[in-house]
Amino acid sequence: MTTTAETAETARTAEAAGTTGGPAAPLTGEMVLAGARVRGRGRTVHAVDPRTGRTLDPGYALGGAEDVDRAATAAAEAFRTYRRTDPGVRAAFLDTTAEILTDRTETIVARVQQETGIPEARVRGELTRTVNQLRLFAGVLREGSAAGVRIEPALPDRTPLPRPDLRQRRVPLGPVAVFGASNFPLAFSVAGGDTAAALAAGCPVVVKAHGSHPGTSELVGLAVTEAAARHGLPAGVFSLVYGEGREVGTALAAHPAVRAVGFTGSRAGGTALMAVAQARPHPIPVYAEMSSTNPVVLLPGALGERGADIGAGFAASLTTSAGQLCTNPGLVLLVEGPGSAEFLDSAADAVRRTPATPMLSPAISSAYRDGVQALREHPAVTELAAGEEDESLAAPGTAHLFTTTATAFAADEALAAEVFGATSLVVRVPDVADLPALLERLEGQLTATVHLSEADTATAADLVPVLEEKVGRLVVNGWPTGVDVGAAIVHGGPFPATSDGRSTSVGTLAIERFQRPVAYQDAPAALLPPELRDGASTPTT
Amino acid sequence: MTTTAETAETARTAEAAGTTGGPAAPLTGEMVLAGARVRGRGRTVHAVDPRTGRTLDPGYALGGAEDVDRAATAAAEAFRTYRRTDPGVRAAFLDTTAEILTDRTETIVARVQQETGIPEARVRGELTRTVNQLRLFAGVLREGSAAGVRIEPALPDRTPLPRPDLRQRRVPLGPVAVFGASNFPLAFSVAGGDTAAALAAGCPVVVKAHGSHPGTSELVGLAVTEAAARHGLPAGVFSLVYGEGREVGTALAAHPAVRAVGFTGSRAGGTALMAVAQARPHPIPVYAEMSSTNPVVLLPGALGERGADIGAGFAASLTTSAGQLCTNPGLVLLVEGPGSAEFLDSAADAVRRTPATPMLSPAISSAYRDGVQALREHPAVTELAAGEEDESLAAPGTAHLFTTTATAFAADEALAAEVFGATSLVVRVPDVADLPALLERLEGQLTATVHLSEADTATAADLVPVLEEKVGRLVVNGWPTGVDVGAAIVHGGPFPATSDGRSTSVGTLAIERFQRPVAYQDAPAALLPPELRDGASTPTT
CATH class of the missing domain: 3.40.309.10 (Aldehyde Dehydrogenase; Chain A, domain 2)
Structure with missing residues (x-):
């Protein structure tokens, strides 16, 4: 792990600061890098209340490539253990995140309104949606279908060749970079759909906070961090970085440890990330939701x-x-x-x-x-x-x-x-x-x-x-606004609505975007993941 | 549809030539563009028997961008009807292709041996595998799981908001460009895994024949074409083009009507196609299987x-x-x-x-x-x-x-x-x-x-x-060679083994690589595809 940023570190972790659960800690303007609070070394920016034009405290000092490297390296390290966690542990992590967010409803709702001007009722509705989404994904993990299990037992007497024992499941891709959206500061941001889907899949997440709601991002990012600590998960499972898209965003999509990108925003921003991802020595998938007139x-x-x-x-x-x-x-x-x-x-x-x-x-x-x-x-x-x-x-x-x-x-x-x-x-x-x-x-x-x-x-x-x-x-005979979060929804579509029409950014199918299939041939039970062993109750597809 | 190539056309179609079913017609060296036999206008190449160095007849005159345009445009036209065919019709099409290939076993086996030097027993085994693969995919179509159905009925009394009726299925991406491999002239070539998966998904296919087995490609391409005609499918559902990778291959991957690419071959070839696909105004998925040492x-x-x-x-x-x-x-x-x-x-x-x-x-x-x-x-x-x-x-x-x-x-x-x-x-x-x-x-x-x-x-x-x-x-405790074709196999892997580790090029999961999900909200039965209507027997996922 790089240590270049550590001079700016406050040496507090979320846990050490006594903030696991309970009321939200006061905003500090620091990033959250694998559980540690770190002040960026770039220029300081402030959120603006769009209703009044008033500048909001605290200031957020922007991070740089060294912070991205620290977060992504910690995510890769955390991935070694997080990918092997029992789905029930990941479900509990999501549920706890939902619980902490719920506990801090009033603080979050107030800050979102200040930073975005979104009316209170819609903010409360969006927080409910965000919390319900985390719980929905937890339910899918407990039920087991996210593993995509397919089992074909050996047929030793098949001719002309015997069939080996083949068992398939989906494994997580690896650390995911999530770029929050401005228009859904909760449901499509720090603990929004992409983060929930990636964490459910078994992928650590590094979020680049949207510049228009840094305080909301800090509040939510701390909730995720605290939930991870409460379940004994490695701190690198989640990080929150502030920075310019051209510097921090590009560095994140280009980082060797990052294995997928989730983005909601402009067409220019999404296509820029697609280009970065394709230019890597090891190209990675980009799920960018970009542009739609919704005829x-x-x-x-x-x-x-x-x-x-x-x-x-x-x-x-x-x-x-x-x-x-x-x-x-x-x-x-x-x-x-x-x-x-x-x-x-x-x-x-x-x-x-x-x-x-x-x-x-x-x-x-x-x-x-x-x-x-x-x-x-x-x-x-x-x-x-x-x-x-x-x-x-x-x-x-x-x-x-x-x-x-x-x-x-x-x-x-x-x-x-x-x-x-x-x-x-x-x-x-x-x-x-x-x-x-x-x-x-x-x-x-x-x-x-x-x-x-x-x-x-x-x-x-x-x-x-x-x-x-x-x-x-x-x-x-309805209206496109109001996207139901469930198993059958698709929030996606052909380019340029998204960069990859084979996926959805809302609903439980989104978990699959951060997975890939692996087959195990003639593996003894001791080497199989639990969901592929004989007698496992995992649903097959 | 472009007509620039028609001067070179023989004005025979596969059907008019009396070759639907029955023994294989003599090789002519012509392409098959949406059912029509068309001689290329480029230089003429011959296959070579690698055992003897002997040149094989007939000569194959290479096609160009105008032939790609004709095939891809016909594929787009065919897609309008082919995508709406009943899965049972597509299953019958695949089965008929298998039947015609089986009927012509001796002709095909002889030509494959001449063009590739592969021993007879392995050629027969590969043909069996190819035929069984077509039939396996037909079975999946009849069984219904390829549609990926997810249904969430309306909950009008849900609070705070009622839930709409949401039904999801997978639809085909559109015309697929398939680049055959040299090392599996049947199972990974003209009617190989990618073609079978694309046709099963509801996608027309344009194959660029591999230059080392043009005669095998012609034999197999005619079988697919004849099967399509026998089931009354639009001729554009399948085309076979001969040509240079740099000209014809690039034109195919860049053609606006083409919506996905399947490729098996070298790392250089695969990454070149990835670059072409990403540079399009509308980028498309590329499934390239490229390079592996199989430790x-x-x-x-x-x-x-x-x-x-x-x-x-x-x-x-x-x-x-x-x-x-x-x-x-x-x-x-x-x-x-x-x-x-x-x-x-x-x-x-x-x-x-x-x-x-x-x-x-x-x-x-x-x-x-x-x-x-x-x-x-x-x-x-x-x-x-x-x-x-x-x-x-x-x-x-x-x-x-x-x-x-x-x-x-x-x-x-x-x-x-x-x-x-x-x-x-x-x-x-x-x-x-x-x-x-x-x-x-x-x-x-x-x-x-x-x-x-x-x-x-x-x-x-x-x-x-x-x-x-x-x-x-x-x-x-086995060996990696010998890939079983079934539901649980994965023939894929992270880059550079493939360009997209989220997929497989062997087995029934391959059908999904040529599909994407669509959700229908509150649609009346008359507007729903049959598999999403109440009472449909389609399995849900």
Whole structure:
């Protein structure tokens, strides 16, 4: 293990500081490197309250490549023992993390609100989701299916050749680098889906904290660290590093000890990590969730029956959380006819009545306003409605609704790009027959949504195969926002929605992204992992 | 679809030529592009009998990027219908392919022998394996588990939020480019594992024929094409292209319609395809099986009990098929002590008595001899034995056995590189305590093998976690050659054994490499695929 960073170390560990369990310790602005609190040696940054622009204490001194090396090296060391832990021990670790987070709900909720401007109710809901996700994965570990067991006993009398005894299970890939997202400071960040999946799989985790919520990251990172200590796990099973993406993020994805990357963020950030991972002497998988407009298709029967209701539901989905959700419906294909005017009126009316909302950060707000301005200036785009403005916000977010024609949409691929925030582009489609070609033009998406009535069934059935090729999840008569965390969910999709459409970043299938299969041929029981021995109760696949 | 190649087309299709089923049609040297026979417009190449150096007819005129475009475009078109076929139809397609191949056994066996020099018994065995593999995958399709069904019914009363109805299945990725291997002209080539897995998954296939067995490729490619026609499948579901790797291979991996690559061959070839796939606007998965020395660890107890027997078994595994197997044991870690001399004597004796064998091609023979020469000239390496030579062979292969010390092996990573052919390097290890560090130094491998007795159990148990990190399959008291095709096998492993250690290229799990998950939320039965409807008999995972 490198010791270059140790001069800056406070010589306290989470445990020594007396913080295992109980109320949250005061924030210090230090990283958590394999259980040790370490102050970075780079410049100091502060979180900003996007509602007020006020700077929040403490300062966070950024780490560098030496901190990445320390964390990743400790993770590799911890992996030797952590990968062999009983699934029940990993389950208990996840449950304890959930318990500590729950115990500290009020501290966490307050800090998340300060750092992100997300309303209290949604923060509480997101914390519940995060905690439930940890417990769900613990349940999968106890049940045993995550091991992917396949057993074929020997057939000594098979001809022309006897069959050996073959037993397969999935093993963890190794240390995982997790890059937290700004828009889900809990559920897609330090102890979010990727971290829960990696820890469940048996992989240590090194998190690069998102710069917009360092305090939340510290609170949650300490909870994971304390849970690991409580179960006697090696401290290197979890680390939390602060730093610039270009330095610390790149060093993390390039580190030889790191065996996979989980990322939620921008397309530029995700593709940069993909390039780093591929350029390594030993390339590694990157699971980057990046960009999606989540098209919504409104069919004539549904519009005729309930155009106004659909408009209201759409606007609610669009404007929730200031539109800062990966599954935000940023594109609508509206088949013109009875009900389409009612849809537009209703949606526009709801957008106009939407209060200005603080966005996650001034930078996100600024990028959002640039995206809106580009749509406003586009000659083929009409602004249908704008929500309320509030110039007193440091990172204002105002809802917008635009329309364009199918011809114009087909002619300019810039109109299909994501604008991250509460804006959506409604494409007026003359006829259902135009839909397949318009959908075929789209890039990969996390979701697609179809609103239909009985009368639209045949039309929709023709669209399903086109949509299946584009998305990870198909929603009918609902809205894409609100992702259920379970066994059947897919939060993924073809590039550029994600870097690897073969996986999901939400739900129990996510555990598999950090595993690979190994077969054992004619191995005696003493050499087999417990789940592969005769009489093990592990479910087989 | 491009028509640039049509001037060269013979205007016959496989069906029009009256060749659906029945005896094999005479070889023409034409490609098979979506059912049409098309002569390439590049230079003409001939297969060479590696036993005699004799040129074989017919000539094969190489194709170019325009042929790739035609095949890939037809594959994309075929995908629209093929992906929606009932699994039973795909099963019948695979079974019919197996049946046609079986009907043409004598023609195929004769041509494979001519093009590869592989002995008749092994060719017949490989054809049986290929046919059984197609039938195994057909069985998986009929049984239903390949769909990966996960169903979570709605919970309308759940709090705080109701749960939607969520149903997940796996869908095919799209057209797959398959690059056949030279060393398994049937089982890892035109209708080999990758093709069978892709077709089972619902993906059309475009094969780039390996240049060393074009006639075998034509025979097998026609069988697949005829089977597709017999079941009324779109002709674009399968194409066979001849051409240079740098032109045709690159064009295939870069083609926008191609969604995944399966490759078996050299490390240079595999990493080149990885680079092409990552540089695409829409990156795609590459499954390249590349390089492996398949280390064998011989523990003291096993050596003491049966050193001579292990030596004989090792030599048999080493020299089978002139050592041209992916799982050939090219590296032995021999713990010195009682029985180690007997192992070496027995192995050396068997190697000396090994007849010279034709290798697959003059190029492979030449590369093999270069690798052997480099070992001979290495100052820390001793040649222990050499097999018989036969200078009358056009592509001679002579077995070799070398030894070195653990110190020398640890000091020069060149000694850990694969030499493709019947040569192996025995590393003399002073003590079992030296094994973990030596094994940690190795790159990813397809397999590792351990020979042990009861007395070695504790030693072996300590090695298992190290080996699990390095390999896809761990063999105990057996040999890595001879890969069983079933549900529990893994033929894969960490880089550079393969480009993607999360998969296998042999066995039924291989179907998943060409799929990705999609979730359907609140979709009515009319929009669900049959396997996700209420009451479907599909097994869930």
